Amino acid sequence: MSYDPAVLSASPAIVLKPTRPLSDRLRAATHNTHEGVDRSIMAARPFESVRSYGGFLRVQHGIHREVSALYTRADLAALFPDMSLHSRLNAVEQDMADLGLALPSYDTAPDGGVAALPQALGWLYVVEGSNLGAAFLLKYAKAMGLSETHGARHLAEPPDGRARYWRAFKGGLDRIALCGADEQHAIVGAEAAFGHVRELVAQHLT
Numbered sequence: 001m002s003y004d005p006a007v008l009s010a011s012p013a014i015v016l017k018p019t020r021p022l023s024d025r026l027r028a029a030t031h032n033t034h035e036g037v038d039r040s041i042m043a044a045r046p047f048e049s050v051r052s053y054g055g056f057l058r059v060q061h062g063i064h065r066e067v068s069a070l071y072t073r074a075d076l077a078a079l080f081p082d083m084s085l086h087s088r089l090n091a092v093e094q095d096m097a098d099l100g101l102a103l104p105s106y107d108t109a110p111d112g113g114v115a116a117l118p119q120a121l122g123w124l125y126v127v128e129g130s131n132l133g134a135a136f137l138l139k140y141a142k143a144m145g146l147s148e149t150h151g152a153r154h155l156a157e158p159p160d161g162r163a164r165y166w167r168a169f170k171g172g173l174d175r176i177a178l179c180g181a182d183e184q185h186a187i188v189g190a191e192a193a194f195g196h197v198r199e200l201v202a203q204h205l206t
Contacts, residue, residue, distance in 0.1 A: 021174035026125050029187045033194045044205035047140035055204040057096050058104050060154060062200040064089040067127050069113025070120055080172045091154035098151045115189055118182040122189025128169050132162055
């Protein structure tokens with residue numbers, strides 16, 4: 001892992017001195033919110049039919065659209081090499097096209113991708129972490145006749161495997177030690193990401 005000194009010097013609240021891993025702090029701080037969001041999604045039975053799965057895809061489009069700008073940001077690219085390769089927005093849009101679904105319309109521009117770096121780390125933690133649970137969701141999608149090449153592309157396993165990719169991402173995250181208020185800002189970012197998913201679930205799955 002390499003770091004761009006110019007990027008780090010522009011963010012003086014970030015120091016490369018490990019304390020308690022940031023991923024652990026984010027997981028602990030957002031545990032209840034995360035559990036609640038997962039329950040709300042599954043309670044809507046999005047894999048009961050292809051029609052209900054369409055609502056799930058709209059939720060996925062909303063959250064991946066919200067963070068799409070994160071994957072091309074220079075400050076994050078300095079911390080997470082190849083980040084630009086991991087956006088799943090295009091895959092979601094292909095899934096919707098596979099099923100003949102129109103893309104959702106939005107009244108506002110995305111906010112998640114323009115967050116300050118600490119908050120952006122929280123958003124990214126949530127979206128990248130969802131790739132682990134996607135293994136189970138892919139099984140449900142396959143039971144409906146969908147696959148990694150038709151309708152469930154965004155749930156596909158990363159080329160290096162889910163666990164290996166998550167360890168690499170988490171390792172990069174855990175090399176970052178946030179000072180004082182910036183740690184709380186990262187937690188706020190993660191909570192905002194889960195909150196946005198909750199809003200999308202209410203809009204598209206209930």
